[in-house]
Amino acid sequence: MQRSDLADLTVFAAIARHGSFRRAALELGVSTSALSHALRGLETRMGLRLLHRTTRSVAPTEAGAALLARIAPALAEIAEAVGAAGAFRATLGGALRINAPRSACRFVLMPLVARYLARYPAVRVEVVADDAMTDVVAGGFDAGVRFGEHLAGDMIAVALGGAQRFAVVGSPDYLAGRSHPEGPDDLGRHLCIRQRFPGGAIYRWELEKEGRAVAVSVDGPLIVNDQEMIVQAALAGLGLGLVFEEGVVEHLASGRLVRLMPDWCPSFPGLFLYYAGRRQIPPPLQAFIDLVRRPEPDLTATP
Template sequence: MKRNHLPQLAVLAAVAQAGSFRGAARELGIAPSAISHAISSLEEGLGIRLLARSTRSVAPTEAGAQLLERLRPALSEIDLALESAIESREAPAGNLRLTVPRTAAQLTLAPRLGAFATAYPDIVLEIVVDDRFTDVVEGGFDAGVRLGESLQNDMIAVRIGPPMRGAVVAAPSYFKTRQRPVHPQELGEHRCVRFRFSSGVLYRWEFEKDGKELEIAVNGPLIVGEDRLIVEAALNGAGVAFVFEDYVAEAIADGALVRVLEDWCPSFDGFYVYYPSRRHMRPALRAFVDFFRYSGAPPG
């Protein structure tokens, strides 16, 4: 391999991930013209077209995709080696990139991000909010956060939050003219505020009681993709909502929302940080895991 091919291959990987020369240039901190020159030189040196270009974007050709698939583990190991060298000093440092669902970002991470930044000022933590199930290795992430029930078997997982529980709620004004449901099947008679995942799938409300599990496809006049918007809609009388208990605990306590079907909403495992098994765990990731690790006590 020619020595100049290694940086060119890194540029190729950056372009493929960003989907454009400009995006790769921003990521690498170099001029777009340098990106274009590196790709052209690499293609000329190898004698094959690696990227298909259009006026709007670029994408790997079949040959380019095959090359990137073979290169990804090697480039990942190079990144890991460089970051480990940087972090060999006493304090953990470097970039740490996580994929996190919105609920975990809001309820589990956000309350402690300030304290983490203070404790580890040399770590640059990037949180990419995405409700889809992301392959952390393929996506270029150091780790991800998901509910315990959603984790893959080949991942190391560490619990970072308390047990979670759903809550079915509505405004008192909503129930003035409607009977409160006592069984999930009765939700078919109610106007429900529904949730759509970023994947496009509508959430089917999940219930459990005495070992019996139910999934209900509710109906209603409002579909949103953000839990806090669902809560606001419920507070304003739009209908019955199903959200995590932590979002509505205060509103239930002060009477702004009425809770129903509580006996059908058992607690379940909370959020976990998960990451691939590697020979060496980066100090920055170890610091994050140790800081957010759930010990059964309220976070300090």
């Protein structure tokens, strides 16, 4: 079966059903000459005459009638499937799978997902919190979330929230009787809460001031693999932690944590939603991209 056979079979069925080239052309939205050309091509490939044609009537041959009886149910089922696919887009059902770091899920992604599901309740969203550099295509995800420097060049990226910033923090209990660190060299005199990445490496604290960037191998008795655990350990007085600023705003405001070395923690480009470039983006993903690109206005802001 050639690629053109299905289209030409549709043409044959329409002509046979209407008994008229003109009415079939109106249904299919093409010219009668195009239908005649398609039918001749089909008959030539099959080596059969499928329709008797006179100036006054069109009727299936015996072979054409037998063929029509077999293909009509299949063509009707295909049309129904295409219609169902269109309804799927219109009602926006289906599934959306997103892979994202734990911190991105907490601070940025989940509020967006809540708004998305309120707008499109028929979609089933799955969010996988994952700090590894997972290949979202191989993993069967529709999209992922990463910081800009970790994006592959062949991915399409959409900014997800604003700039981010780290904060070096410690509890008042831990800092009592200790000098506050002023720069990276002072961290060697402090207990620091370390973080291990999924690949096994211990994170080196990335600090920067006035264009000078350093990566410090800190030391301390506790290693964890999650930012929230670093915050909890810092609150418990187990040492200094390097965490995302957004995760400790309330603790800093209440005085439960103290910010240190702020001039060594400049802001940097934030998170991006990324996905493989495809001509036909699945409707649930397209709707999520639209939500990210056109955030709702802040109605609480004063003019």
